[in-house]
Amino acid sequence: MSNDPGGMGAGGEVGDAHLSLSADAGAPMAEKYLPGAGLDEPVLVDVTEVRPELADSALVDAIVAADRTVRTEVGEPLLRMEDVSVVFGGLTALDSVSFDIRRGEILGLIGPNGAGKTTAFNAMTGVYRPTKGLVRFDGQVLGKAKRNQITRLGIARTFQNIRLFNEMTALENVVVGTDARHRTSVPGALLRTRRHRQEERDAIDRSMAILEFVGVGARATEKARNLSYGEQRRLEIARALATEPKLLCLDEPAAGFNPAEKEALMDLIRHIRDDGYTVLLIEHDMRLVRGVTDRIVVLEFGKVIAEGTPEDVTADPKVIAAYLGVPDEELAEGDADAPA
Ligand SMILES: Nc1ncnc2c1ncn2[C@@H]1O[C@H](COP(=O)(O)OP(=O)(O)OP(=O)(O)O)[C@@H](O)[C@H]1O
Numbered sequence: 489m490s491n492d493p494g495g496m497g498a499g500g501e502v503g504d505a506h507l508s509l510s511a512d513a514g515a516p517m518a519e520k521y522l523p524g525a526g527l528d529e530p531v532l533v534d535v536t537e538v539r540p541e542l543a544d545s546a547l548v549d550a551i552v553a554a555d556r557t558v559r560t561e562v563g564e565p566l567l568r569m570e571d572v573s574v575v576f577g578g579l580t581a582l583d584s585v586s587f588d589i590r591r592g593e594i595l596g597l598i599g600p601n602g603a604g605k606t607t608a609f610n611a612m613t614g615v616y617r618p619t620k621g622l623v624r625f626d627g628q629v630l631g632k633a634k635r636n637q638i639t640r641l642g643i644a645r646t647f648q649n650i651r652l653f654n655e656m657t658a659l660e661n662v663v664v665g666t667d668a669r670h671r672t673s674v675p676g677a678l679l680r681t682r683r684h685r686q687e688e689r690d691a692i693d694r695s696m697a698i699l700e701f702v703g704v705g706a707r708a709t710e711k712a713r714n715l716s717y718g719e720q721r722r723l724e725i726a727r728a729l730a731t732e733p734k735l736l737c738l739d740e741p742a743a744g745f746n747p748a749e750k751e752a753l754m755d756l757i758r759h760i761r762d763d764g765y766t767v768l769l770i771e772h773d774m775r776l777v778r779g780v781t782d783r784i785v786v787l788e789f790g791k792v793i794a795e796g797t798p799e800d801v802t803a804d805p806k807v808i809a810a811y812l813g814v815p816d817e818e819l820a821e822g823d824a825d826a827p828a
Pocket residue numbers: 576579580581599600601602603604605606607608
């Protein structure tokens with residue numbers, strides 16, 4: 489991946505309109521689409537003027553849908569955590585954890601602070617190697633795969649703390665994500681072969697569609713750092729989608745959102761699932777998790793304590809106790825009352 493924004497296709501074109509990928513693209517675009525808009529004004533682009541076909545949401549959905557062969561059938565386990573333990577020094581952060589993420593579902597991974605959610609995420613995405621057990625993804629053991637290899641295999645993630653290229657435009661941030669799917673060799677890129685230029689144009693087209701899809705198309709030519717907090721969170725999701733993941737992992741994507749923003753985010757996550765993606769969601773907000781997931785896995789002290797539909801899991805006394813700190817005696821009483 490190039491750190492030089494200009495090296496990623498400066499001067500790329502979208503249709504007939506020139507969409508400069510230079511970092512200062514904002515001002516000219518503002519002049520073009522919002523006559524009179526100055527540098528201090530928010531930069532808004534009418535994407536449907538640049539690419540009229542992007543006004544057709546069905547077409548946007550079709551462009552954004554991943555173009556990949558997935559071996560796993562819909563409804564079958566796409567990712568399997570098989571007896572995974574992760575130990576840091578003397579601390580067992582994950583203790584023989586097994587669960588599946590099925591193709592086409594939104595799986596919620598929840599649990600109190602320190603339960604092991606992020607560690608599970610990191611074990612899946614190649615940040616940590618399991619001390620014991622294995623992670624199987626689309627029929628393949630991830631083994632010693634490194635993070636970039638795992639991205640290429642089809643697992644993309646967002647982070648609890650937003651990590652964007654702040655000085656790049658929103659569009660450039662998404663184009664960077666498409667690199668994971670490029671086929672041009674390094675010499676091809678250096679020589680700017682026809683194939684490389686075509687890939688660049690396709691990347692810009694697809695990135696514009698993804699920005700529209702996540703709801704920040706109008707901010708395409710604005711530097712990432714100038715986007716609102718909520719827009720930056722959506723941009724992170726856009727960048728992850730650009731890698732055409734088989735599995736999209738979202739780590740607390742609603743952190744810091746107000747209720748209306750959370751509602752809108754739930755709509756987006758459902759839309760991503762309905763567009764053919766499989767989603768893993770780590771989230772603290774129980775209402776959000778309950779409202780958007782198909783199934784939930786609950787971790788506590790590094791172990792799976794419950795798994796099932798949102799209704800079943802959120803009614804489970806063990807889960808309620810883990811979240812609300814119900815005294816052990818009450819739990820024991822509850823068990824004693826349960827029919828044999
Ligand atoms: N790199 C590390 N080195 C040592 N201990 C770690 C490391 N990462 C996590 N831990 C510990 O492992 C346990 C699980 O942490 P983890 O971050 O996975 O929990 P979590 O469920 O994601 O918590 P939160 O909701 O607070 O993000 C915690 O006790 C944590 O302190």
